[in-house]
Every structure is written in C-alpha cells, then in structure tokens.
Amino acid sequence: MAPEHRNTHRYLAMRELLHTLDGTLPGRLEITREGITCDATTPNAPHELTALRxxxxxxxxxxxxxxxxxxxxxxxxxxxxxxxxxDIMVIAEADMEGEGAFDPRTLLAPIEVVSHSNPDNDWVGKMRDYPLLGIPAYVIFDPRTGTGAVMTDIHPTPEGPRYATRKDFVYGETVTVADWTIPTDTLPSYP
Structure with a gap:
C-alpha cells in the first residue's frame, strides 16, 4: 500500500474515532498534523462569555x-x-449551505478563545494549521493574560505556509480583523 493511502486510512480512522467519541468525553477533539488533540476540560463560564461577546x-x-x-x-x-x-468562524452565510464539514478556504477568519487546559492548541497548533488550510486571518483572544493577536498574510516557509504578520493587542484596545474593528474592553479575563 502506498504511503499516501496509509496516511489517508489513518486519517479516516482518526476521524471515525473522533465522531464516535463526540459527546462521550469532556472537551473538544480535533485532528492536527500530529494526530488527535483534546482540549480536555469543558469550556468554563469566562471562555463561553468571551466567545459570546x-x-x-x-x-x-x-x-x-x-x-x-x-x-x-x-x-x-x-x-x-x-x-x-x-470557537467562532467568520464565514459567508452562502458558504454554510450543503452537507458535511465547512471548506476551510471559505472561512474569512477563525477566532479562538484560549483555554486554561491546552493553550498550545491555539497558540501553536492552530497557528500552524490555519495558514496550511489557506485561511487568510486567524485571531486569538487569551483570557489568561487579557491579550491576543491577529495573524494575517500567509507566506511560504520551508516548514509550510505561515502567517507573516502578527499584531498583538491588550484587552481594552480596539482590534482590527480584515475590514472590521471590534472593541475588547468588555471581555472577561480568567480568575
């Protein structure tokens, strides 16, 4: 069997496992280039309030x-x-039509709220995976520190596509994502 077929078989097996385990374990399961990752805790109130706001x-x-x-x-x-x-996806409503998963190339920006249990999933793993998927902007809000970052401008590197531009912000500042600006002064921090 060719290596790419083994890899496809492995990926499909991981995806089946992920869907089988959905709802049976606390947290969220995802598939990265390294395998299955789990944000082991159920989102807490500050995480959910941040995402809502x-x-x-x-x-x-x-x-x-x-x-x-x-x-x-x-x-x-x-x-x-x-x-x-x-956690949040900015996407055209028309691109939500159809069955199955969303095509990542239709996302304008994924927005993540960093969790206590697995901050590297957002700051490292998704920082690597989202440009690889061709998503033009990625925004992280980190209630642990009251900070965040907007990543844009995908460019090639020897390790694969990466975001070339990173604009850090502190809660209280106005953040620009693509052509939109949002205030951050009402976002909670983790206790």
Missing part, C-alpha cells in the same frame, strides 16, 4: 451576508488531513 461584536461589525458562527460542523480539509473546530 466576541460573536456579538463581530455581528455588529461585519457586512450583511457574513456571519460570526459558533456551532458545528467542523472545518476540514481531508487531503491535508486536518479537522478543526474553531
């Missing part, structure tokens, strides 16, 4: 036809063998 702020800032979406399905690229579940 960001979504509402985005809904006020983005034009008609775009949505700030916080549900399922996944974002998946089967040939690249990555399946991610962003």
């Amino acid at each position: 960001i979504r509402r702020l985005l809904e006020q800032a983005i034009p008609n036809g775009l949505v700030a979406y916080t549900g399922m399905p996944d974002v998946e690229d089967e040939p690249i063998q990555i399946l991610r579940r962003p």
